Amino acid sequence: MSGLATMHWTIAAASMLTAGSVLWTIFLMFDAHRRLDRPSLLATLGLLCHAIPSVFLLATTMVAEEAHDPPFVWLVALLVFRYWRTLVNIFFWFRYKPAVAKGDLKITANDCTVIVPTVGPTGNTEFAEMVTAILVNRPACLVFSTNTKDAQEQVNMVKSTIVADVEAGNTTYQKQHGLGPLEVSTKISVENAQVSNKRQQVVHGFQKVDTEILIMADDTAVWHPRFLEATLPAFASNKVGFVGTRKWVKRLPRPYDPTINCFANLWSQYVAGFWNTMGGLYLVRHNFEIQATNTADGGVFCVSGRSSLIRTEIVNKDEFTKAFLNEYILRFQWFECLAWLGWLGWFGKDFPGWGPITADDDNFLTRWVIDHGKDVKMQCSEEATMTTILGKYPLKFPEQCQRWSRTTFRQNPIALFVDRTIWWKWPLTVWTTYFPWLYNAAFFWDGLAVYTLTQTTLYAESSRPMALLCGLIVFIWATKLVKTIPWFWEYPMDFFLYFVIPAYPLFAYWHSFLKVYTAFTFWDLAWSGRKLK
Structure with missing residues (x-):
């Protein structure tokens, strides 16, 4: 009953x-x-x-x-609900084509200004290589927007050395890519925003932009030598206002300490390699998502701020600047009506919300572009790749995971229920990315699938129930390879070290609990992993 x-x-x-x-x-x-x-x-x-x-x-x-076996119906429905989007994304991933130049480019590197918000080169092992890669791509201008006077002086001190090395062809980057000496044509300026806030530092750099395209790049993002040549064709369509690129994580050397024994060294190398691999897989999964969804309906969950290109006319407006620097979450003006009706009591006339938000700048830009009638194009090719450091040990990666997860719980509901543009502009991406990223906690869904199987009549009456159970577990485990194949193809030893030995699946399950935690702490606006005064 x-x-x-x-x-x-x-x-x-x-x-x-x-x-x-x-x-x-x-x-x-x-x-x-x-x-x-x-x-x-x-x-x-x-x-x-x-x-x-x-x-x-x-x-x-x-x-x-x-049905005769209701749990079996629920098991089938659960698997369909869980994996239909994987099949859809695989289909569109294979159909992806980057924009390519047809004849002479309308927009060239001479039409680009690069803004790099930075806290200075101190402690940044990628800074010189990042600058070299930008100069090799020959944009019209390169603007550094620092957070302090000291950082401004540091950048000024190193830029002359970097330029001299580039013109002499002495940089590691040029030797690595087989490039000779290069006459630097890019105009370089260093501005001090006097604040440790990426949004304000970027806006401070806008005043130096008089080119058609504005490029925002992290100070750890190293471009391919033909990065601009590979990304700018996306602007051939006037409808495209924002262009994202392919992301990759630098393979870091494994640490070795001669003062400790062999087994301790092996363990420290395994741990360091694990976190570097987790960082790499994190971005590789993003590459898969954006390549598939952008092919399907033009959608993307977010154009990464590590390196993105945008039409200057979109952001060089007072309306944008005001909104960009004053983004709040859960700030309801209509609370005045509820207060007038006496429903809120001591809560007052409105709810101030949380903000202004300093993180989530790339999500804001993505939403702003489509809400103002422009399209987004992802350039996912080897030449349109920027390489960064992620998962370095000792590390800040877990804190970064917290920040990214909180961003999902802050920004996805805004896109879905406040802006709402994505419902008709990117209808498939709504269901393959925006909603699933809110509820997709692997540990709970995988556990529910295994539990549901054990409740079926099929399982109870099977002569080999353990074979059924193991088959489902192997299937679930194998599906976690779909988005990560590019990394394991590049570094096959990582497949044995971190997938056959189930370190990566365990990380995915740890991330499930992290998502639950961040869902209930989404109002924490700290830039986790980047602690600045």
């Missing part, structure tokens, strides 16, 4: 969710036609497809009620 009551309860809940989903899509249809860049009638009707997930849940509950 209790089982029947549970089934009726699930059908009722699924029915209510489906009704709510249909009402939401109807609202989106009206909302879309209030916008300046309104979708076509066909695209508007297509918004009804957003009700499919809730209809799928309702159908599952109804089939499970009539």
